[in-house]
Each structure stands twice: as structure tokens, then as C-alpha cells.
Amino acid sequence: MSEKLHVKESSGLLTFLGAQLQGWARSKIKQRLQSGCVSVNGVSTTQHDFALNVGDLVEVGATPKVTNSSPSQLEILYSDRDIIAINKPAGLLSVGTTKETQQHALAILRNQLSRRSQAVKLWPVNRIDRDTSGVLLFATSREMREAVMAKWDQAEKTYLAIVEGCPTPAEGTIDQPLRADEEEYRMHVGAHPDAKPAITHFKTERTNGKRTLLQVRIETGRQHQIRAHLSWLGYPVVGDQRYGTQGIRMGLHALRLKIVNPKNGKELTFETPAPADFFALLNK
Known part of the structure; x- marks a missing residue:
């Protein structure tokens, strides 16, 4: 009802x-x-x-409005005994919460990898927003998750973003602190006693004058960082109803994640191209 x-x-x-x-x-x-x-x-x-x-x-409603069905299988980009990287589609939660009844990537992947005789345990290393597609990382043990996170300041996080307008200059850095607003479930940009440092680098890949494809690299990983920063700059992410205007999907994709393997010190790079419906946003 x-x-x-x-x-x-x-x-x-x-x-x-x-x-x-x-x-x-x-x-x-x-x-x-x-x-x-x-x-x-x-x-x-x-x-x-x-x-x-x-x-x-x-x-x-009493239950979430279903706009698209959850996949039963997820694309695995990389897998070893300790780490699993997947390509999360837009519209799917990374993990669930006690209040969420919708399906999420953690549950789907756990079910996908488990066997009747052996259930797989997974720990999320990073999270990306529900409406963001791209690289999502899990660890097969709590110890590995903590070991990867201990070197997270060395991780390189690269995104693609399609924004409204054409940023001038074509590349730059946004160095503005962010503060979480639990009432409105959004981030406020600017100096405040409760704000935390956040740094976002962006570079124009191409533009049609009305919308622009950016490559974005974040030094920090605050909640909604890219979305809040680009909106503050005056170029909100396409389809971002929280910081811009509503659309058929959000123009944000986690393109590449590079980490240091805590066991051997070697770099691991996970990458997945943005889907066709992402690039279609550039010309709408």
C-alpha cells in the first residue's frame, strides 16, 4: 500500500x-x-x-520503488586469494545497511562465489555511490582489508565525469574541505570546524560546449567528494539530483584504482571502461 x-x-x-x-x-x-x-x-x-x-x-511506498532489476552475476575484473575487484553497474548499492532492503554488490558477489559446501566471506575495501559505475574492491579477510587500507594514502583513484557546462580553465585542482550534513544527507563545501580536507584534480578530455567529459583524480576519498566539489565549482555532474539536476543516470564512473599489494609491495591496477549509456550522456 x-x-x-x-x-x-x-x-x-x-x-x-x-x-x-x-x-x-x-x-x-x-x-x-x-x-x-x-x-x-x-x-x-x-x-x-x-x-x-x-x-x-x-x-x-513501504518498499523501494524498483526502477531496474539487480544483476545475478557481476563482472570480475581481478581475483586472487586475497583481493577481488568487480565492475559495479550504476544503480546498484555497493553494500547494504540495516535499513536497506534492496540488493547490493556485496551480497550478489558473495552468492556468486559461494558453493553449497563453503560460503565465501568478503569485506568491502572501498565504496562507490549507488548511481556510480566502475571499479569496486573487496578483500577475502578482515586482515587483508585492514592491510590494504593501511596503505590507502598511496592508492590512485581515477574517475570519469560528465558535467554540465565547459570548465574554464580546462584543468585544475579543487582544494576545499567537506562537511557531512546528516539531516540533508549531503556534503557542504568550505571552511568549517567540522570540515575535513578534500582534494580533487580534474582535466578536460573533450567537450561539446554544453557538456564536458572530465578525467578526475582524488587524493582523498570523502563521501560524495567529486559530486560536491564539481557542483561547487559550477559544473555539476550530469544526472546528479542531489547536487545538480535529475537525469536518466549519473555521469560518474570509477575508471581505475591502483593500490599497493600489502603482501609483496607491488602495484595492482584495476580498470574498466565506462559503459555506452555513460558516454551517451555527453550528447544528450
């Missing part, structure tokens, strides 16, 4: 839900939002401040 609500005056989504869902605890409304149970005009959103217009239809 779902609640269908018609918007009669413009407002933010969370404000609208609070006014319409009389008797609902604010924490319950936020949980429904964060778990993908709220849709606007048929499109699921988790953005608390999503701008509603007169005539919009907001639907609040």
Missing part, C-alpha cells in the same frame, strides 16, 4: 512530506526517503530538498 500525494504549491520534498503525512515521525519519513521508497512523478529520489512543483505526484 502506498500514499499518493498531489502537490498544490511549490516546496521542498521533505517539507511537503512532513506537512502531508500527519502523524508520521520525522525519522520514519527520512528513513523512507533514504531507502528509496519515495518517488516524484514515477522516478525514485532520496533527495530531501528535491524541488516540487504544482501538479507533481509524490508516492510514498
Whole structure:
């Protein structure tokens, strides 16, 4: 059973839900939002401040709105006794939470590798956003995960991003601290006592004047770092409803991850090209 609500005056989504869902605890409304149970005009959103217009239809369900089915198998880019790298498709969570009912990459991969006589245990090394595609890394033991993370400052993390507009200059560095806002589930850019350092390097690969393909390298790995930084610069990632505007998919892809193998000190590089629907965003 779902609640269908018609918007009669413009407002933010969370404000609208609070006014319409009389008797609902604010924490319950936020949980429904964060778990993908709220849709606007048929499109699921988790953005608390999503701008509603007169005539919009907001639907609040008990379970997340399914927009695409989860894969039963994931592409494995690299595998040894200690480390497994996969190509995570856009729209799939990296890992689950106690509040999430949707399928996620960790569960799919664990099921994919397990045998009836032996269940596989995996620990996530890094995470990428649900709507970001690309390289995702897991360890087969907690000890290996901690060993890889101990050298994480030496890891090279390279992304592709398609942004609105054409950055000027064509390349540069964003050195702005980030602060998490748990209420709005977003990052704020700029100096603040609670902000943490964050450094993002970007370089233009090609542009059509309206949208631009960037290669992005991050020295730090803050939540939503690339999305928040590029939006702050004035060139939001295409399809990023939280920091820009909603679209069919988000123009962010984890292209390459280079780490140091803690067992032998050798470099390991995992890479996967962006899918066709990612590059299609450049010309839409």
C-alpha cells in the first residue's frame, strides 16, 4: 500500500512530506526517503530538498520503488586469494545497511562465489555511490582489508565525469574541505570546524560546449567528494539530483584504482571502461 500525494504549491520534498503525512515521525519519513521508497512523478529520489512543483505526484511506498532489476552475476575484473575487484553497474548499492532492503554488490558477489559446501566471506575495501559505475574492491579477510587500507594514502583513484557546462580553465585542482550534513544527507563545501580536507584534480578530455567529459583524480576519498566539489565549482555532474539536476543516470564512473599489494609491495591496477549509456550522456 502506498500514499499518493498531489502537490498544490511549490516546496521542498521533505517539507511537503512532513506537512502531508500527519502523524508520521520525522525519522520514519527520512528513513523512507533514504531507502528509496519515495518517488516524484514515477522516478525514485532520496533527495530531501528535491524541488516540487504544482501538479507533481509524490508516492510514498513501504518498499523501494524498483526502477531496474539487480544483476545475478557481476563482472570480475581481478581475483586472487586475497583481493577481488568487480565492475559495479550504476544503480546498484555497493553494500547494504540495516535499513536497506534492496540488493547490493556485496551480497550478489558473495552468492556468486559461494558453493553449497563453503560460503565465501568478503569485506568491502572501498565504496562507490549507488548511481556510480566502475571499479569496486573487496578483500577475502578482515586482515587483508585492514592491510590494504593501511596503505590507502598511496592508492590512485581515477574517475570519469560528465558535467554540465565547459570548465574554464580546462584543468585544475579543487582544494576545499567537506562537511557531512546528516539531516540533508549531503556534503557542504568550505571552511568549517567540522570540515575535513578534500582534494580533487580534474582535466578536460573533450567537450561539446554544453557538456564536458572530465578525467578526475582524488587524493582523498570523502563521501560524495567529486559530486560536491564539481557542483561547487559550477559544473555539476550530469544526472546528479542531489547536487545538480535529475537525469536518466549519473555521469560518474570509477575508471581505475591502483593500490599497493600489502603482501609483496607491488602495484595492482584495476580498470574498466565506462559503459555506452555513460558516454551517451555527453550528447544528450
